[in-house]
Amino acid sequence: MITADRKVIVCAAGLKGANFVRGLVNHEIRLDRIYAYKQPDDHSDSFFSIKQLAETMQIEFRESRKPEFSSSDLIFIIGWQYMFATITPFSVVFHDSLLPKYRGFAPTVTALLKGDTQIGVTALTPTPGVDEGPIIGQLAVQIAYPIKIKTALDLQSDLMISLATQIHRQWSEGFFTTCEQEHARATYSLWRNDADYLIDWSKTASEIVRAIDALGYPYSGARTTANGETLIIESASEVDDLNFEIRQPGKIWTLDGGRPLVVCGSGLLRLEDCRTLNGARYDFRRTRIKLGESQLK
Template sequence: MEKKKTIVVCAYHNVGYRCLEELLRQDADVAMVFTHDDSPSEEIWFASVRELAERHGIPVMTSDINLKENIELLKELAPDLLLSFYYRNMIREEVLEIPRLGALNLHGSYLPKYRGRVPVNWAVINGERETGATLHYMVAKPDAGDIVDQEKVAIEFTDTAFDVFNKVTEAAVKVLGRSYQPLIEDRAPRIPMDLAAGSYFGGRKPADGRIDWQKSAVEIYNLIRGVTHPYPGAFTSLNGKKILIWSARPTEGQGEPGRIVSSTPLLVGTGSGLLQIERLQEEESDELDATSFAGQTDLTGSSFGAN
């Protein structure tokens, strides 16, 4: 009987959890899992890869896979495949060369579009109508290796980044599910990636959620739904206080950018159109619906974002 192929997995977040689940469902021989310790400064709303691996008796490492001692460990394990699912560290070329059948990554976009960090958030912020999940070979350049398989998902105009992330997670599991056997049998396709047809985006910081009221109502709406819960949120200021806007929608009309033109409903002027705010929060206070907020705050003649 042929010896089972040995897999090393680098994984984190829901995509990592669900893809590790899929490997276990397919009876993969997962020899080790590299994951991350949760950050105390981050809202942990996703499932634990570490706990899943431990439940199945799989050794877990939370130190960086690129450390010298971990590279030596990998050489001893001599895995056939290395699979990465939302692992946050760039994996060095020296590591990528170890697995006999290659090292692959599951990326949360329809590559080559949205290479780089937080691709789901960027796709929503930029008003895209679709994105996807892509399984590709890893090379030194990020998200640039040959494609094995990919699956598109639709982005509805009312979807938040969280909604889209859940769709992408399901697409990722589907892609891995149909690619695993071809990979371990060394017959998976390799489709060269046309980087010129795509785009690269860097990571986002909470500070990048600041609203520019000169932009259109649709653009601001896309930012809000792209960083709303469980992400840090889009924000502005009012009377010298930081205000987080969690839910809004664009509507017809016009007003000076940032100027509150109505308190019930709460309508704000933008560079093009009006934004109707539905849920918001003064920093250090509770999140409120717009009616409740307007009832306890004097909005007469006020503007968001004014100094």
């Protein structure tokens, strides 16, 4: 059973980390210490949310990328982007995919881009290899499209919290049950950079909608250019296609109530909400524009 010198420590970063900490508190799991750090590309201000929650609940909080703990502590690691100097018997990493599928970076984005109808989370023991450790537990959920990335991440956060309560119960009894991954079935998800947010208008309309939804908040947003200005596309919807004799993806066909209809590799998209980089709404006033023709700023 749990003794007084064994602690529950959370190492959390990003929106998933903030949701995770909030969920554990709501499930009345006593947290002894929380580690967090600021991420420059985090648009959700999760660091401050985690810090404020810790202060409200009187949980010890440390801003650090180098957590400290003992071998008997239960360590929950969520959204963390740095290696640990020491791995303990009760260190648990949460990965937002059903391993061994999508080892690596931004697996939920990859799953939505591919149109997966099932997403999930895995709790695993950390090892030097990328997401190769033994599995402690997994949970999955079915999804339907269209779906925004934040909705998917919220669903996964709920799964992680459910999994964490199960693992906390095992830890209180002094053991973890694990199983090795089927390494031969592993697939991988590459890291993403600014260029990966640029919309490729040669893709199908449905693929582009999935990309717009998958790259939105808390990520930076799918983007294109119009007359040399960078735009973030917040939302779009498919409309009935037309039989163009010569198809030229990225060209605006017409305006529908001020919203442009854009030719895709196949299909037509209506851009429902476009923003400038400073967040101002962008309204199209003419049709003779080819999106994505110039370089991103």
